[in-house]
Amino acid sequence: MDALECIKTRRSIRKFTSEAVPKKDLEQLIKIARWSPSYKNSQPWEAIILSGDKKKALSKMLVGLLADNKESRPDLAPPTAWPEAEGNRIKQLLAKRKELTGIDLNSPEIIVKAKKANFNFYYAPHAIYLFQDASLSEWSLFDIGLFAQNLMLAAHASGLATVPQAFATDYSKEVKEFLGIPTSKRLILGLSVGYPDIDSPVNAYRTERSEIEEFCTYME
Numbered sequence: 709m710d711a712l713e714c715i716k717t718r719r720s721i722r723k724f725t726s727e728a729v730p731k732k733d734l735e736q737l738i739k740i741a742r743w744s745p746s747y748k749n750s751q752p753w754e755a756i757i758l759s760g761d762k763k764k765a766l767s768k769m770l771v772g773l774l775a776d777n778k779e780s781r782p783d784l785a786p787p788t789a790w791p792e793a794e795g796n797r798i799k800q801l802l803a804k805r806k807e808l809t810g811i812d813l814n815s816p817e818i819i820v821k822a823k824k825a826n827f828n829f830y831y832a833p834h835a836i837y838l839f840q841d842a843s844l845s846e847w848s849l850f851d852i853g854l855f856a857q858n859l860m861l862a863a864h865a866s867g868l869a870t871v872p873q874a875f876a877t878d879y880s881k882e883v884k885e886f887l888g889i890p891t892s893k894r895l896i897l898g899l900s901v902g903y904p905d906i907d908s909p910v911n912a913y914r915t916e917r918s919e920i921e922e923f924c925t926y927m928e
């Protein structure tokens with residue numbers, strides 16, 4: 709698959725087969741993603757790959773915290789408001805999802821269900837957490853985002869699938885404690901990783917993109 713095709717056809721996958729991915733193939737994703745550019749080549753990223761019992765135990769802990777109504781405190785605060793253009797795109801996404809799957813992500817009960825699915829990493833056999841030192845600047849958040857995208861592209865190019873999950877950082881403090889990550893670090897993103905269950909209706913929906921005239925100007 710060439711790079712352009714890979715960028716265009718990557719999408720978030722939320723149903724996986726139960727087949728485990730060999731450790732060397734998971735590590736290969738990190739080996740590729742580390743070639744991402746970063747501010748002054750500072751490489752402000754750290755990763756933990758989770759499989760087997762460790763992953764299951766983490767999911768159990770997260771689902772337990774949710775059931776106990778424990779207040780979530782992600783290290784990166786979730787947005788509370790959106791500018792008009794971005795807000796409209798989110799509304800469009802939620803409406804399309806509701807139309808195609810009947811899932812209404814505006815409903816509080818569905819949000820609890822969605823969180824549970826996220827905490828189970830959509831039953832993927834693996835999860836990856838990305839984190840970095842909490843004293844780093846916004847440029848380093850930018851860099852770890854590039855790392856995350858390259859990791860997802862490497863997975864897609866290798867026949868694997870991912871979904872990036874802010875929800876997986878809801879209980880940042882507890883996740884860091886569980887994984888032995890020092891409190892001086894901030895948890896940025898969790899990702900589910902595995903082989904895609906391509907035939908599942910959950911994976912049928914392809915998100916749309918705005919036309920470039922909406923956000924890009926050509927000048928000469």
Ligand SMILES: Cc1cc2nc3c(=O)[nH]c(=O)nc-3n(C[C@H](O)[C@H](O)[C@H](O)COP(=O)(O)O)c2cc1C
Binds near residue numbers: 718719875
């Ligand atoms: C930073 C970030 C956080 C996200 N958090 C979640 C999440 O918690 N749960 C989820 O199912 N999808 C999550 N997504 C996936 C987005 O919904 C998805 O990328 C978007 O709808 C575009 O779809 P695509 O990835 O299939 O192109 C997240 C994506 C990003 C980049």
